[in-house]
Amino acid sequence: MALEQLKSDVAEFAAFLEQAKGARVKGVLTTAKAEAEREIVNLEMKARIAAERKAAGSSDAKRYLHELTDYGWDQSAKFVKLFITLNGVQGCSEEDVTVNYTTTSLQLHVRNLQGKDFGLSVNNLLHEIDVEKSYRKIKTDMVAIYLKKAKEGENWDVLTAIQKRLKQKQDTEMSKDSDNPESALVNIMKKMYNDGDSKTKQMIAKAWTESQDKAKFGKETGGGLDSLGDL
Missing domain, CATH: 2.60.40.790 (Immunoglobulin-like)
Known part of the structure; x- marks a missing residue:
């Protein structure tokens, strides 16, 4: 362009x-x-x-x-x-x-x-x-x-303004789910996965995989971590 x-x-x-x-x-x-x-x-x-x-x-x-x-x-x-x-x-x-x-x-x-x-x-x-x-x-x-x-002591929670905007959007979407605990939990887990280090991602992926396995054997029927999709 x-x-x-x-x-x-x-x-x-x-x-x-x-x-x-x-x-x-x-x-x-x-x-x-x-x-x-x-x-x-x-x-x-x-x-x-x-x-x-x-x-x-x-x-x-x-x-x-x-x-x-x-x-x-x-x-x-x-x-x-x-x-x-x-x-x-x-x-x-x-x-x-x-x-x-x-x-x-x-x-x-x-x-x-x-x-x-x-x-x-x-x-x-x-x-x-x-x-x-x-x-x-x-x-x-x-x-x-x-x-x-430029201002010493000022904390940068993210590096760029666009990252700040995206973070605020995520937080807003999570607050909308406060009346739906299950949906809020899924959003929290997604955010933890996206923001976490490799060890955290492994732990969350393991929990999700286990929930998928349980669902296949009829121990769970939808909801919970199995709605995380592919993260």
Whole structure:
């Protein structure tokens, strides 16, 4: 999709958001707007990288850009910290691992790592960051990015505004089921599965499998954990 069309879409989504009243409509529009903004940032990053490659020479221009999506994150009173695993990144020069910051986003670019380029974009950060005091470190098989909180001591329960919106939507849906304990339990189990670590997921999957087995032998007839589906 053309960059100008995406920018037009973002402006239109913003205009609709100002008129929207229902929580569900606002949620859909917010998600769509955030996705369009993410595409804009990615297109701009690719255009900038293409220009840098062209200026650097033909060998750089031939490398394909691999978009990264997986990372871990943590926080302290002063910083939000992102950890991106990249095997062998410690072999890159300082100039080949760059991060561009805005007050609400970051774009990581790793050049010529084993003949490949890598990029990561995180947009719509939950709160603003101090661009001048944010930085990155190259570690063994990892890039660590330190985002300086604009407001020290402010807790980030999620990393981005869109994740916050989705979390609020989940919580709203769960509260609607408060008059139906069985349905509420299923939603809680789903949320625990989606948010849990591998051990938690194994425990929940085991409980679900056992409930399915019991149902097959007539010990249970629907409801309960067997309505979890495939999670």
